[in-house]
Amino acid sequence: MSSQPGSVRKRKDASTPLKAKDASATGIAAPRDAELDALVKATRESTTPPIEWNYRIALGIITVLAFVTRFWGISHPNEVVFDEVHFGKFASYYLERTYFFDVHPPFGKLLFALMGWFVGYDGHFHFENIGDSYVTNKVPYVAFRAMPALLGALTVPVVFNIMWESGYTLPACILSAGLILFDNAHIGQTRLILLDATLVLAMACSLLCYIKFYKLRHEPFGRKWWKWLLLTGFALSCDMSTKYVGLFAFITIGSAVAIDLWDLLNVNRRQGALDLPEFAKHFAARAFALIIVPFLFYLFWFQVHFTILSRSGPGDDFMSPEFQETLSDNVMSANAVTINYYDHIQIKHKETNAYLHSHPDKYPLRYDDGRVSSQGQQVTGYPYADANNHWQILPVENDEVLGKPVQDSDVVRLRHIVTDTMLLSHDVASPYYPTNQEFSTVPMESALGDRFNDTLFEIRIENSKPRQEFKSLASHFKLVHFPSKVAMWTHTTPLPDWAYKQQEINGNKNLGQSSNIWLVDEIPSIPKDSERLIKEERKVKSMPFLKKWFELQRAMFFHNNALTSSHPYASEPFIWPFLLRGVSFWTHNDTRQQIYFLGNPLGWWLASSLLAVYAGIIAADQLSLRRGVDALDQRTRSRLYNSTGFFFLAWATHYLPFYLMGRQLFLHHYLPAHLASVLVTGALLEFIFNVEPVVDDGSVAKGGKKAPKKHLPAREKLAGQNLLTSWAAAGVIIAVVIGGWYFFLPLTYGYPGLTVPQVNARKWLGYDLHFAK
Template sequence: MSSPQDSLRKRGGKRPTSPNPDAASTNGQLDLLSGAKQLGKEAKQQARTAVQKTKQAAATQWDYRVAILALTVAAFVTRFWGIGHPDQVVFDEVHFGKFASYYLQRMYFFDVHPPFGKLLFAFAGWLVGYNGDFLFENIGDSYIVNKVPYVAYRAMPATLGALTVPTVFDIMWESGYSLPACITAAAIVLLDNAHIGQTRLILLDATLILSMALSVLSYVKFYKKRHEAFSRKWWKWLLVTGLSLSCVISTKYVGVFTFISIGIPVAIDLWELLDIKRPGGALSLPDFGKHLVARVLGLIIVPFFVYLFWFQVHFAILTKSGPGDDFMTPEFQETLSDNALVAQSVGINYYDALTFRHKDTKVFLHSHPDLYPLRYDDGRVSSQGQQVTGYPHEDLNNQWQIYPTKPLEGVDGHSVLNGDIIKLRHLVTDTWLLSHDVASPTMPTNQEFTTISTDDSNGPRFNDTLFEISMNNGKPGQEFRSKSSHFKLIHIPSRVAMWTHTTPLPDWGYKQAEINGNKAIIHSSNTWYVEDLPQLPADSPRLSKEPKKPKTLSFMRKWLELQRAMFFHNNALTASHPYASFPVQWPFLLRGVSFWTKESTREQIYFLGNPLGWWFASSLLAVFAGIIGADQLSQRRGIDALDSRTRNRLYKSTGFFFLTWAAHYFPFFVMGRQLFLHHYLPAHLASALVAGSLIEFIFTIEPADPANPASARTRQSIRAQVASRSFFGVWAATGVILTVLGTGYVYFSPLTYGSPGLSVSGVVNRKWLGYDLHFAK
């Protein structure tokens, strides 16, 4: 499965189907150049002359060119048809349209996806002079009323989605397949309702899928130049492959699957270069080193720097404080203009009254007179101390006074510093925060947090009331401030960090959040900050602010921080969703996603593929696996049913497409995040390539190998039995496939385009596998 190298073999005789001079020309080039290595200068020149002649012959491929032009026009028609409907926000347009507006307003936002695809939307808005006033708050909001150039936004992914169709055709063409095979593969994508529906809305998948297809196409072109190593065109397609891969992963992190599907063939190709039995002999180690360095440069280093470039653009545009501030550290936030940390941060002194807030859950540190129950539901015994909880609303019971461990001279003016050991007094109940070696209510492995009276706090329990302020990325002795100083509160005797989580306490705790001591003190979820100083007088000189310029951080520090936040929150997307689905459902198209509905007209957009196309492509994936299994078994029994060229094409070219499908499909089985049907679209494109190549394998008869008489006799025997299938069979099969695909596309198009509205019977008739469509009653 290393690569589609079978497309490069020179075929003998005349093909029974439409000829593919491009493949033959390329194969002829490679054989001529390979043979020329063993000849003198005169023979090499003759070979180069022959190559030029075959290139000129390739220019006469009018049938392929007409076909790709027709498919491209059809792709633009299907993607742009009725693109202005609906004139309302649809599904995830609430996210990606909003992000484009934030770019145009230069307001910092946070998203789990890299910036490239979102920057393209912002660029589309900028081109038409939009200022980003509309923030796409709700599905169904009117674009017309809010004067949003939504057609310009949608036109960008629609264009990319349309260009994906000729790219698929070109992959097959460059791989040396017949015209029917090329048309079949491209038509599966052209007439697929899911590809159409997903790429005509303000969503990222059009960018992702086209970049993935361009990566495959560029790699095929690069591999075809393998006998011209380090030539200009060899470098060209190597770098284009790297740039295409960079665009994939700069759009969504699932682009790493495309790196896998290209990386495995590259690794196998490098391994074969070391084979001493390869034609021309093994490369010397210095020459092999050059090949290795070139591929690392073109497929890893260059893509990585392009990936970084889009983040640099991201940071350069988003210079104002915005809704993404809270996802970042205070140091990062202080690089943004108009940031609340710069405007509202106050230095904290001992004896100030404070409210503490958890960074992730936003609950306040809270206590009230109620006690922990004597026994919990699992039979464990508590300390029966006063409850310490997390409360989401402002309340007097959220106020704590910060004390030093020893009395200070005077009351005012003593700043709290990073690393200080402090005590916290709960003002309403006049008790002191404490932790001890008692299991917390819901997590026996964590420590209970409670409070004790003033009298007890000065006796044997004094040490249990001591806590250290450990500021995140803080320097020793750095001033402790509200808003901007994110910190961990670490219990001195037991070395646990104050922590909370989202699972509420039982009724005895009023369903508030549990506060307990986490032994994993370095975990970022232990982070708190001071929300406010509620008793600080309004005329306090500490509230007077001098204008401050935003701070600066190095690009790499900002990038690393953003990467950590993106990966953390991406993995945290585990909540259930009514339209989420599992990978095992995708190849069979068992369910879709409701994007938009309009009850007055009974119109709806339901994201669903063309069932006939999906089932056809999925069945051929199984057929391919069966063919490979049968061939392996027959070879073990001494039966050689395939000639060497057919087997090479099947294993290396079709196998490469199958690997691409597998690399974009199976990794989803180990993901814990929310998954939807659109995650299968890159794999579906790869399955279309497999389907096209198998159509040629099934219906096309390979000419005999003149260098192998036994093979020639075998092939002639087979040809005599099924010759009638070769030409008319493949075109007849292609015609049937196109008819079936077109029928499925038209039948489900009302759900794809959101128009026209369907009657109850029309909706019910389209619930083939119990799809959860609206207006079925």
């Protein structure tokens, strides 16, 4: 048996295990045990990958620079900036244990609260206005900003490791990480009390962990295999638990997992097809780690959220009375009063805070679109307290129910006190909605005669128990017209001048719509010294976690989708890859300083261009294969379609879904997709400048002949030349990107202030910068 390292490696790779063979069979004396141990040791040493110190040194330098660029001047400005008014406020509410409502899941906000707790902050400042002073209000804002800065700095080495673990050369790793390191948008978003640093890092970690898991695909169900699979699920959970757009990372990883599972079913795969029980184990493991585990972590952060927020606060109005009863000091449930028949009440719309109102004016004969009205008395929504908001709640039959409480599902009538008319709805189109019924009032004689049925309304209390008493403040209800089964509804679009620009009230056929909810906010007819106003000491009630979670989820999704109003700095998705405009975060008139959220245009345009180049390369390769021309070797094509394709998939799944959204969108929504695009950029650098030649061991060269081994030195020399070219290209790109970062640095860091010519010099496209005049 040969003692050369090459022969030892070859023996190790063979199916026969390394052992002393019988001397009679080989004609060679078997080595002693000590010699055999030495051979095994040599084998292990020869097959252990060398420590890539050049990668480690580059990673260390890049990490240090990431911390410098994120933390440099982080204390400026010492004022509230842009959306710090929201996320700083939420951290304060956590520290005060005061219930609030937000459309985003709690994980990212809990991290801010954790940082505030670490430094001993009590949450006394509520970040009410942009420009409020942190110094004057004694807020440890640098500690709050340090959290996203830390996460943003860690994102850079994670990008480097994604490329490294994917097997790319050092120039490609440095280029991808450098495009994030010197990007003004990533820096600007991670130096402030905002959620996107958490979101982007979690997204990047999910890609890295899945790549490390996939590299262990030939060692399934081992300890490391499980570790990286579970870490992928945890990263995905953190992503979605920060913002709901984190769901896009699930689509990315889920698509890759589906392709992997499909390959495991292939009978022609190199390792052979799995039998169905073995495939079921693979499927179950991935489903458990990438669906069940992330969901459990997602629920866990909400459990922490509910546990901390035990006191009544500004978020109460978004929740049901049953939910509010779980909060201490809740004003609504504490001040709730049972409503009796013949009480005078004020009815308020929960969503718009408009009161049910009427006045003597009539609907016009014809509306602007030519439709005819009933010319009945107007019923509108009015935002201010007024006597015309008072209604008396009456029984249908007789007055024997004087003093009897109104209950859920009771059919009632509502008399307008000032005009002595009765509320009704009928089969006449409302002013703005031809499909919805008009609400009006009629005189008492008509209400007791032929229009009696039109004045009947059913009280439907939300989440009620049978025959539950109807209470002010605590009972959220729908007022459903009894004959036609439409729900009383209003919206914020004002009526014309003939209705004094008040809100339209109409009958909505969609009974399930959450905006049909109303509440009674006051009972003016009760004397202030009435025994009905004496309150018993209220005990805080409990509510099952899943019920609270479902209610909050429904409210979050509804209000998230309702964010459709215009914003001066909102932008469409097609603007983002080309960086056509940014967002003004903060300005200071005296010093002419400003923070303008904008990416590094040179880096963004390069990454966006190479996305198109990648799509063109794939199309050209497919067309060539159709025509029988194979221009790429197997290794290069595999990397182009699998590794680079995975990065391109991540970009597409984090970008294209925004075209389907109707809510407000801003440039920062593109940051995860931009990170994926720089991975494609690094991969294409290697493809363009460091492609393996077609001539290789066992591959086919021109003329259909096998590549002879004597060509290998030339191959290695060419690879070295390509690597030098790759280094040169990466160096030039990074130098240009650093120049762009430095040029736009005053807009990212908020200092120094710029003169008018300096501001105008930076208005490359539609950048609506301040102090340009």
